[in-house]
C-alpha cells in the first residue's frame with residue numbers, strides 16, 4: 001500500500017469549478033491556490049484552457065505564480081486541447097477519455113480501439129513536451145475492466161507518468177475499487193490516481209481503498225465541491241489518513257483546513273455542513289453523560305481526531321438530561 | 330451477503346438525541362417516529378428510560394403508538410436498566426457494553442471475564458421476558474478481536490437475537506469492518522448489527538461492507554445526526570443500496586426522504602448540507618458542458634440515482650462558460 005507516499009491532486013480549481021454554485025474570478029482562484037499551496041498539497045488541477053478565453057488566462061496566471069505545488073490542467077483527449085494545455089505553462093496535463101458503454105453510446109461514441117488510437121497520438125505528442133502526463137478513463141466503474149486494462153496498458157507503454165481511475169457517477173464501493181486498482185497495479189508501472197464522486201457516500205472510503213491497493217494520487221476538492229454532490233473532500237481524506245496515523249498527514253499544515261473550508265464555502269455561497277469532517281460545528285462535541293465523563297478523563301476514549309492538531313477545541317455539553325451525573329466529576 | 334434481507338435500525342430517537350443540538354419534545358419524537366414508520370424502517374431505537382423520567386415517558390409513549398416498526402430501547406448492561414427498559418413495553422432491548430482497552434481503563438474499568446459475567450446475568454434475565462435481545466460492544470474497532478469474539482460467543486450461546494459491532498469513534502475502514510464482521514459471521518448464529526460513526530468519512534461505506542460480510546441490521550439516523558459529526562445517514566445508506574439495485578430499497582417510501590431530512594433539520598436547527606445524499610440542493614445538478622449534453626441525451630450517463638424515484642427533479646446548468654456549446658442540442 002502507498003499510504004506512506006501518497007499525493008493530493010487538489011481539484012477545487014477544476015472539479016470544484018464544476019460545482020453548480022462556483023463562479024471563481026481569477027483573483028479568487030489565486031487566493032484558493034495560494035492557500036492550498038500553504039496547506040501543502042502536492043498538485044493543483046486547473047480547468048482546461050479550452051473551456052473559455054478566461055480559463056486560459058486563469059490557467060496561465062496560476063501556472064506562473066511560482067507555487068511549491070505543481071500545476072496540472074485537465075483536458076479531453078484531443079490534439080488541439082493538449083497543445084493549448086501545454087501552452088499555458090503548467091507542469092502537467094491530465095488527459096481524460098470516456099470508456100464506459102454509457103459514455104461511448106451517449107457522449108462521444110468511440111470504440112476501445114479508437115480510444116487507444118486517439119491516446120497514442122495525444123500521449124505521443126505530450127511525451128515530446130516536458131510535462132507530466134496523466135491519462136484517465138472517465139466512468140471507469142461502469143467500464144469493462146478488460147477494456148480499461150487494454151487502454152491503460154497501451155498508455156503505460158507510451159510512458160505516461162500516471163493512469164487515473166475515475167468513478168464519475170459515484171457508483172463504486174470500496175471492495176470494487178480495491179479490486180480494480182489492485183489489478184491495475186499489477187499491470188502498469190505508471191503511478192495510479194483515483195478520482196471518486198460521492199453520490200453514494202463512498203468517496204472517502206474509496207480513495208482510501210485505492211491507496212491500500214496501490215494508488216498514490218488522490219483527487220480532492222475543498223468541502224468536496226464538484227459536479228452534483230461532489231468528490232472526496234480534502235478535509236475528509238485528511239481525517240481518514242490521520243486516523244491511521246497522524247504522521248501520514250504530518251506534511252500538511254492542518255490548522256489551515258478551517259480557513260480553506262471557510263474561504264471556499266464563502267465563495268460558492270454555501271454553509272460548511274454542520275457535520276463536515278473536522279470543521280463542521282459538531283465535529284468535536286460530546287453530549288451523552290458517559291461520553292462527557294470519559295472525554296473529561298481522556299479525550300481519546302471518544303475521539304480519534306485531536307482537535308488541537310487542527311487548531312480547534314472540543315465542546316462538552318453538560319447541561320442536558322442526557323448528560324446525567326456522569327459528566328460532573 | 331445480506332444485501333437482500335437487511336433491516337434498518339433507525340436511531341434518530343437515540344443516537345440522534347445525542348447530537349449536540351437535539352432536544353426533542355415528546356410531540357416531536359412522535360412526529361419523527363410516525364414519519365420514519367411511514368417511510369418503512371423496520372426498527373426504531375429510543376433513548377434509554379434511565380436517562381431521565383421524561384425519557385421513560387417518551388419511550389412508553391412511542392412503544393404504544395401501534396407503529397408497524399418495532400421499537401427498541403438502548404441500555405447499559407445492568408439489571409436495573411434492562412428492567413426499566415422492558416417495563417416501557419418496547420419490542421426489544423439493545424444492551425451495550427464497552428470492551429476496548431480505552432473504555433475499560435477510562436470509562437467503566439471492567440475486564441473481559443467481568444463483562445461476560447455481567448452479560449450472563451442481564452441476558453439471562455432478558456431471555457425470560459418476551460423481547461428481542463441485542464448485545465453489542467462499544468468501541469469494537471479498538472477492541473482486541475479475540476476479546477470481542479469471546480464476548481459474542483458467550484452471548485450467542487445465551488440465545489441473543491442480535492450481536493452488534495459499534496465503531497464508536499469512527500476509526501474503522503471498510504476492509505477492517507469486512508474482516509471483523511466476516512469473522513463474527515462464522516462464529517455466531519445471531520443476526521449481526523453494525524453501528525458506525527462518521528468522523529473519518531466511512532460510515533456509509535462501512536455499513537455497506539458490514540452487509541457484504543454478513544450483517545443484516547444497520548443503525549442509521551436522519552441526516553446522520555449523533556455524537557460529534559454523527560453516524561451512517563439514512564439517506565446515504567439508501568443511496569448506496571439503490572446504486573447496487575433500486576429493488577433493494579423498493580420496500581421503502583423513498584419520496585418521504587426529503588420530508589424526513591427537512592423535519593429533523595428543522596428540529597435540530599441545522600441546514601440540510603448542500604451536498605447531502607439525495608436531498609442536498611446540489612445532488613442532481615449538472616454543470617460542465619459535456620455532462621449537460623450527455624444528461625440531456627440520457628440521464629444515466631452521469632447519474633446513478635434517478636431523482637424521480639425520490640420525488641425530485643434534476644437541474645442542468647446551461648448558462649455558464651464551462652457549459653460550452655455542448656449543452657445546446
Ligand SMILES: O=C(O)CCC(=O)C(=O)O
Pocket residue numbers: 015074094095096136137138139164165166167168169195197
Ligand atoms: O480526469 C479524471 O480522471 C476525472 C474526470 C472527472 O471529473 C470525472 O470523471 O468525474
Ligand SMILES: O=C(O)CCC(=O)C(=O)O
Pocket residue numbers: 344403423424425465466467468493494495496497498524526
Ligand atoms: O449500542 C451500540 O451498539 C452503539 C452505541 C453507540 O452509540 C456507539 O458505540 O457509538
Ligand SMILES: [Cu+2]
Pocket residue numbers: 015168195197226227231
Ligand atoms: Cu469528477
Ligand SMILES: [Cu+2]
Pocket residue numbers: 344497524526555556560
Ligand atoms: Cu454511536
